[in-house]
Amino acid sequence: MDALSGLLDGPRARGAFLLRMAMEPPWSVRIEDRAPLCVMTVARGGAWVVPEDGDPVRLRPGDVAVARGPAPYAVADLPSTPPHAWILPGEVCRTADGHDLADVMALGVRTWGNRPDGRDVVLVGTYLLDGAVGRRLLDALPPLLVLPAREWESPLLPLLAEEIVRDEPGQEAVLDRLLDLLLISVLRTWFARRGEAAPAWYRAFADPVVGRAMRLLQNNPAHRWTVAGLAAEAGVSRAALARRFGELVGEPPMAYLTGWRLALAADLLLEPDTTLGAVARRVGYGSPFALSAAFKRVRGVSPQEHRVGAVRAE
Structure with missing residues (x-):
């Protein structure tokens, strides 16, 4: 994706x-x-x-x-x-x-x-x-x-x-x-x-190294990624990936992954009968508590508050 x-x-x-x-x-x-x-x-x-x-x-x-x-x-x-x-x-x-x-x-x-x-x-x-x-x-x-x-x-x-x-x-x-x-x-x-003039993250998809790394993160967000592991998959050194990813995307690889995981979680939480534990597993968090903490820290609301707010908006 x-x-x-x-x-x-x-x-x-x-x-x-x-x-x-x-x-x-x-x-x-x-x-x-x-x-x-x-x-x-x-x-x-x-x-x-x-x-x-x-x-x-x-x-x-x-x-x-x-x-x-x-x-x-x-x-x-x-x-x-x-x-x-x-x-x-x-x-x-x-x-x-x-x-x-x-x-x-x-x-x-x-x-x-x-x-x-x-x-x-x-x-x-x-x-x-x-x-x-x-x-x-x-x-x-x-x-x-x-x-x-x-x-x-x-x-x-x-x-x-x-x-x-x-x-x-x-x-x-x-x-x-x-x-x-x-x-x-x-x-x-x-x-x-x-x-x-296109956004940096869009242009980065055309880069043979950063584009591959971004696709790996997006296609398998539940994997326990590290910068070193991602660099190995992309065929470059850890330092080279970190530097080039930051230059083209505007943020480090793991920050990009966190944003992608939480964005996916936000959508999955809106699916009927989906539990917080199931969402956590699908997006790469070890427990519902870990997902809740990250979600609240980055998005400013808890997963439950996000879910209730979306229902009210429909």
């Missing part, structure tokens, strides 16, 4: 909210759902994404935008169009005076808007749950990134447009996987375009 895969591992990749939005101008939707991540692509016509802070961005057919929450933003036919609908947490859709619009604007299977044959069609996929494994990646993203169609082409977009309106057994799982693939493809392309 690498850092991009880590974003989509666990609860974030299950039960994502997908919608085909069909609109006839003028239209504007204010997004205040506090979701950690939303992917949008224009299937027909066009749209503007208006961030809370920053300049509006025009989306044309085939362009893909990724909005990082929880900051609100608007999607509209023009930046100047005032919102007529507000999307709130829990998939609630209302007017400014509180009238429910969920049923009023329902147009069929996963389709919503003010007109079935509207000029503008936007496909929306939203990750509703914020998971710890992807926090490193989420923190590396701007509030809004756009990948123009002229710089990126993928067969996933027409496939998503086709599948999003189907109502068949297992369709939710199909759409989750399509959204995952779309997001990974977009982010890989976007990071590659950024070059030296």
Whole structure:
């Protein structure tokens, strides 16, 4: 598993909210759902994404935008169009005076808007749950990134447009996987375009020594790793690995491993009926007490408090 895969591992990749939005101008939707991540692509016509802070961005057919929450933003036919609908947490859709619009604007299977044959069609996929494994990646993203169609082409977009309106057994799982693939493809392309501006931990994966060490840690977090053992696996000396890892990643190998273990633990704790002891074994801690102590020291809350807080947030 690498850092991009880590974003989509666990609860974030299950039960994502997908919608085909069909609109006839003028239209504007204010997004205040506090979701950690939303992917949008224009299937027909066009749209503007208006961030809370920053300049509006025009989306044309085939362009893909990724909005990082929880900051609100608007999607509209023009930046100047005032919102007529507000999307709130829990998939609630209302007017400014509180009238429910969920049923009023329902147009069929996963389709919503003010007109079935509207000029503008936007496909929306939203990750509703914020998971710890992807926090490193989420923190590396701007509030809004756009990948123009002229710089990126993928067969996933027409496939998503086709599948999003189907109502068949297992369709939710199909759409989750399509959204995952779309997001990974977009982010890989976007990071590659950024070059030296990409986060250090992402660039480090390309290094033959540090990249191998990072994959070893991520693929087997329960192993009793030492810097010496990791260096032997990577084929370099302990001092060489420690120096190069720190230079490229920005932290020592064991600190990176601790962060990865606790990120995995944070996600595993959200799985139903999972015990603290089972989580400790899976992420490389010798006892529930050891995991609890590390979790509280690094994350500021106990595993139980983390679990309760996540349930309340859903």
